Amino acid sequence: MSGPLSHIRVLDLSRVLAGPWAGQNLADLGAEVIKVERPKFGDDSRTYGPPWVKDRQGQDTKDSAYFTSANRGKKSITLNISQPEGQKLVRELARMCDVLIENYKFGDLARYGLAYDDLKQINPRLIYCSVTGFGQTGPYREHPGYDFMIQGMGGMMSVTGEPDGAPGGGPQRAGVPVADIITGMYASIAICAAIAHRAETGVGQQLDLALLDSQIALLAYQNTNYFATGKPPKRIGNLHPNIVPYQPFRTRDGNVILACANDNLYRKFCHAAGCPELAEDARFASNGKRVENRAEMTRLLQEVMGKRSTREWVELLEGAGIPNGPINDLGQVYEEPQVKARGIKVELEHPVAGKLPTVASPMRFSATPVEYKLAPPLLGQHTEEVLRDLLKLDTAAIAQLRADGIV
DSSP: OOOTTTTOEEEEOOOSSHHHHHHHHHHHTTOEEEEEEOTTTOOGGGGOOSSEEEOTTSOEEEEEHHHHTSOTTEEEEEOOTTSHHHHHHHHHHHHTOSEEEEOOOTTTGGGGTOSHHHHTTTOTTOEEEEEESSOSSSTTTTSOOOHHHHHHHTTGGGSSSSOTTSTTOSOOOOSSOHHHHHHHHHHHHHHHHHHHHHHHHSOOEEEEEEHHHHHHHHTTHHHHHHHHHSSOOOOOTTOOSSOSSEEEEEOSSSEEEEEOOSHHHHHHHHHHTTOTHHHHOGGGSSHHHHHHTHHHHHHHHHHHHTTSOHHHHHHHHHHTTOOEEEOOOHHHHTTSHHHHHTTOEEEEEETTTEEEEEEOOSOOOSSSOOOOOOOSOOTTTTHHHHHHHTSOOOHHHHHHHHHTTOO
16 A cells, blocks of 8 residues: 555655654655755765774775665655756756645755746645744744753753753753754645645645744643742653652662553552552642652652562563653663554665665554655765656756756
């Protein structure tokens, strides 16, 4: 069966992570995604190493492992869009595509005649997704935006990390670029919604996705906690601002995360752990009381949790139906039986690396399964194929484009 977007063709003019993440999602869903890169240099993220992709002989290639995380399923063509002939080719491709993704700074593509207002004249059905740091409106719209700075500006670092007075305290960025990734996810949703709208109306539209907007939205209940109290939430490390116990505890030989998200689970835990008196203690009788008495609750539970090993706690709590889990490194993650059973690691045939491992999409469909057709491409790997098969250029025309430095 073909993927749910197998009827869609995407022109991906984006680079690094937020835009490419959206493009990869669409490719996983079956879309044909044509990635446009700069001749000779390509996507900036190809240079974000080490580590580098290894070839079949175990030697470093020119492509970073970072690049492979967001470019599966795409065809790569090189195209110099600063030149009129390159701009002409983009317009011809846009005429034949359903979706265009770009993450140039505000106004940059307009200088090349490639803004939405330009391209909708030749393809009114085009869905044009712009991904920027601050969006297409507002006083910051012309400012560049990068994930780290957005995590700071958007409040993420104010709630991530240990409190200022604690060992290792202070603001922390998340371990992955969450602002980029969540913007790519919102872009994917917006594109699919625009495709559904176009199916009803026949008309495309421009989508305006901003890293700052998306980062703020990602704060979820931290936003509404602030609205309810008027007080900005603080960093509390691995604790949950609204649920107790919902945190890691030290075991005899490691750590285990205990997630009692309601009163019933808390009571079940107390009985399974051999401390039923804590279930009856008025200070801890409800989640609200446990939040109020967090410090004492944590102290008492730490005494209990330190008496067994991590494995003993995991087995005991799983048997009692209480959500829990160890804190795994990535080596341990890929050894988890559940991870293996779900096929999270997917190997694709790469022209230089051979079998290249990638991470499966978490989207699962019963009728239109996710497709893994292409490994992350080499720079310009599909230039001739796209120019020949899609734009119908002959060998001489393609050779002239190469000689002129357009591709």
